Amino acid sequence: MTSQVRRLFRYRLLIHSLVSRELKARYRGSVLGFLWSFINPLLMLLIYGIVFGYVLVGQRSKSVEPWFLFLFCGILPWTWFQASIAEGSGSLIAGGNLIKKVLFPAEILPTVTVFTNLFQFLLGLPFLLAFLVYEGKLSATTLLLPLPILVQLVFTLGLALLVSALTVHFRDLQSILAHVLHLWFFATPIIYPYVDQTGRLRSVLRLNPLTHVVVSYQQMLFDGNFTDWRGLLGAAVVALLLFSAGSALFDRLRDTLAEEV
């Protein structure tokens, strides 16, 4: 794992260039440009607003107000995670030319995807903070944000390494993944507050590392009172394990990648 970190660090300049290229290329030719980083989660918010405002009226939790803002706190980091994994799984195949024709450490490709989406997340964050200020919710715990961001980064990187290498061998994975991520979304307390859940459902949710990451965001941003230290620490341990596993598998499959993509 440390060798993996060292390798990524050694190639930081390349990762940096590729991330900025990706960001530039992504919105080139679109009218709204980088605003999309913000509009994407906003549109998702709108969908849930419609669903809970008109379809499932009265179904949403009354314990968090304003509910919209609560939703935003969870959806923004989720978008980062979801997009990283969905794009990351296909990143080696999409960048196959690089792996095959240029001396190129393959793990850079999924890493670039994760960091590109991290930047989108960071670009969206000021909008969220502005809303929080508007609602008078901004508190000192916001300063703790780097912690869940770091945990999420390691977790996402590990998973992206894992799925990207496996997808090269099992292309089916990409199709399955969309549904897994969909389910994962609902298995993470984003559109409902974790505190409302009781019994078995709560113990199941507790096993999901992203639950604690998202709850940390919500507590730091929305509640202004961060209490889930233990949960976040547990998630951090899981994230490190996942990153080690992802790196190990990636190393194991490294030599086959250039031949299989």
Added chain:
Amino acid sequence: MTPDEPAVDARDVAKVYRRFLHKNQFKTLKSAIVTGSLLGDLSPDQTFTALDDVSFEVRQGSTFGVIGENGSGKSTLLKLLAGITKPTRGSLAVRGRVSALIELGAGFHPEISGRENVAINGIMLGLSRREVEERFDEIVAFAEMERFIDAPVKTYSSGMYARLGFAVAIHVDPDVLLIDEVLAVGDEAFTRKCLDKIGEFRRRGKTILIVSHSLGLVEKMCDDALWLRGGRVADRGDPKRVIDAYLTYVAGGEDALLAGAQGQAPPTAGPAPAGPGDEADRHGYREGRWGGREIEITGVRLLDDRGRERHVYVPGETLTISLAFHAEEPQEDFVFGFGLFTADGVNVYGTNTHIEEFEAKGIQGDGSLSLVLSDLALVEGTYLIDVAVHKKDGTPYDYLRGLQSFRVKSRIKDVGVHRPRHRWTFSAAAELDPPAARAELDLHGDEESK
């Protein structure tokens, strides 16, 4: 890096590719999920040895050529040298910064400008940001892309794309430069520019490894050559000698191929079955055999000056066409004819015993005759032969059209059909370096004497 250490040192290198069959892959995923043995089950179904037992050294500052047929492992070797894949067995050491011209502009992103792509490509190939900035103008000037450098790469022509890719790769200033047939891209002027740049590299004492089908290039530029055949080293050493050995081998293979095709010539009259290339009209030329067989051609052989049957020749050699015939009844009116055609049906030459004013007296039983072409003054290509025996008025006894073929091979790529024996002379005002001694011989058509 001490000067006497080789720049590339390969010892018993082998590369075995593993193939994962897709049907079994699905089974693997299923069983992987069921049994949870994901890592253990990622085992190959089939292996393919692309390289085996390959050992060689490349001296620092030398230019090294790798030749071989398609599929002989050249590109695999290059990928190993570039570090893109790892050898399965053996050891491979490459000393110094490596830049590989395997695919030009691999990694260019179509949506962003040439400027940004140069920066990223340079970093990808191992430059620091400062180095990229320092060399940027030089790269753009070399690629002759000043006017377009800020346009998105997707608007570039393929030539522009390759030029920019080459320019970046060559300005990485590697210690070892790997080149894979990339000089085939671009127009002639740019190719010459690339060759000049490579020449400059050689003068500066850089190590270059070229994989090429262009034997002329390898012979001209390389200090050493390696010939790969079926993933193994067939020969290595002096480029001239290696190339000769390779050409002889290739000619031998083609010989067998052409001879094999002739074995399938239709033994009876009627139009020949449509072979490859036959559907093309070929100026109305169609292989076949017809005639009443009162006199039958029972065999045709193409012989070299030592009487061996051969189907590949070099210009200037002697080719003997030997006919065996059988005449059941005595005949008095007969003419033996011969025609030579290019593969696309252009008549190169034709003659017969009547045209050349031989008086036919009589023929009966089994016999033979030969036509000796003492100087095969032809350019490279495949040639078809007509042999026939017919009456003076043209009524055929036995007419074999295009059923025999032979190939002329030459390293001089002159054009046309006929190669007159020739030489060049220049007055003092025109200064030209003579071709390498070997090439001189070719012009005079004495290649076989080697």
